[in-house]
Amino acid sequence: MKVFLKKNIKNRIRNGHPWIYENEIESYEENIKNGNIVDIFNHENFFIGKGYINFNSKIRIRILTRKNESIEKDFFKKRFISALKRRNTKENSFRVIFSEADNLPGLIVDKFDNYIVLEINTLGMERFKSLIIDTIVELFNPKGIFEKSNNSSREKEGLEKFSGWVYKNGPELIPFNLNGLKFFADTKGQKTGSFLDQRINAKSLKNFSKNKVCLDAFCYTGNFGMHMLLYGAKHVTFLDYSQRAIDIVNLIAKENGFKNYETIVGNAFDILKNFDKSSKYFDIVSIDPPSFAKKATNKQSAFKGYKEINLRAMRITKDNGLIATSSCTQVISEEEFEHILFSAGVDSGKLIRVIHRGDQPFDHPYVLNILETKYLKFRLLQIENIKE
Incomplete structure (x- = not known):
């Protein structure tokens, strides 16, 4: 079954991007059904690759191979x-x-x-x-x-x-070990049950956590906080909106023999604001929120969300304390994320020093030809008061 692309084929496709949209297709052979493997040709009948098709999707074809090989x-x-x-x-x-x-x-x-x-x-x-x-x-x-x-x-x-x-x-x-810690992947939880993409970024706290009072906000099952406890934190507060996630935090802490911690169920934006009002401050604050925007059309609201939560984190971080902050929103670039952090620092009267710049780990590779594969941004920041 053949599909022919329009004459002005996008460089994106030619350069390795696997997505072909509806408006990039000139014609189809008859009897092609959703889910079928199709052979893709340009307007001059030159073979481009093979992929699967779905007429229900804006991404009409996803290319599996650029070779003329069997998909088995x-x-x-x-x-x-x-x-x-x-x-x-x-x-x-x-x-x-x-x-x-x-x-x-x-x-x-x-x-x-x-x-x-x-x-x-x-x-x-x-x-x-x-x-x-x-x-x-x-x-x-x-x-x-x-x-x-x-x-x-x-x-x-x-x-x-x-x-x-x-x-x-x-x-x-599902029990598993990570960086010397015992964890559980929750088959009823988010994504595949546990976020493996932050395991290397969490290790960046190794030289800073000893005897520190720490907060792990948007903690899910406690990745950053458990690492801080492993590295000698004096106390860690785990915060998440999900009671189930917090229940698993308690189980993981018990499995690892940690007792110097507390848990809070609630909205991180509100609770960080209340910490500020009550002058509750931390040596280290980790914020790893979910994606604030799936589409570019929601980008501005994502900017506001990231700025607000980082500003609130900066206000409850002690002078010269650390913030481990992340963004998993693909439509926000590295440069835009750093600008958000700078803007939050200005509004909170803080000098923002980047101690460590993290990324996706080797098992979450991103392809420069496919922008959508790059999503994770991580910064370990030192927060210094500008004025005494």
Whole structure:
């Protein structure tokens, strides 16, 4: 089945971007159905690649390969092996497949010790689910595979959301080790259950946490706070809007033998404001909020959200204290994020010193040809009062 692109093919496609939009297509062969693999040609009948098609999506085709090859189990096995070679890690817990960045758009695969959690977000990738599961079993021989495909994008693809064990079985809370700490991936929680992308950024607090009073806001299951406790923090306050997340924080703290902490359930914006009013200050504040904007049209509201939460964090950080701040909003660039931090510093009367600049870890690679694969920004800031 063939698809022909318009004459003025975008450089974006020519230079390696896998997305083809509806308005970039000149014509289709008959009888193409949603989820089919199609051969993609330019207006001169020159082969460009193969991908899967979905007429329900604005992204009409996602390219899987630029070669004229069969899309079958061996194809997926090669993709997985290539991804593992890129990672070249001895870690037991890491992201195995990162969608477009690993040439498998629509697929996320995380490894939590002996268990695998996968997320399928597109109809085209859904059609290959059994081959993907077979490939994972062959390469990893896991104790179980949990599918956590409940992203809102599935509805746009014409798919129902799904969560459940698709190979063998396992616990609701999947235990795994990370940086010398015991954690749990929550099969009923966010994304794949735990955020592996911040594990290296959390280690940047190693030389600063000893004997410090710390706050982990938007903590989810406590990644930054647990690392601060591991590194000798005097006390950590964990804050999240989800009672379930806080329950898991308590479980993880117990598993690691930590007692010098407290938990708060509530809205971080409001609680940080109340801390300021009551003059409750911290040596280190971590803020790792969810994405404030999924689309560029919501960019300005995201700017306001990030500035507000960082300003409130700066106001409750002691002079020369630290803020570990993050943005996972893809539509906000590195430069824009730093400008937001600068603006919050000016409004709060602080000098903002960048101690460490973090990024996505090696198992969440980003492709310079595919801007959408770059999303995570992390800064470790020292906050100094401008006036005495």
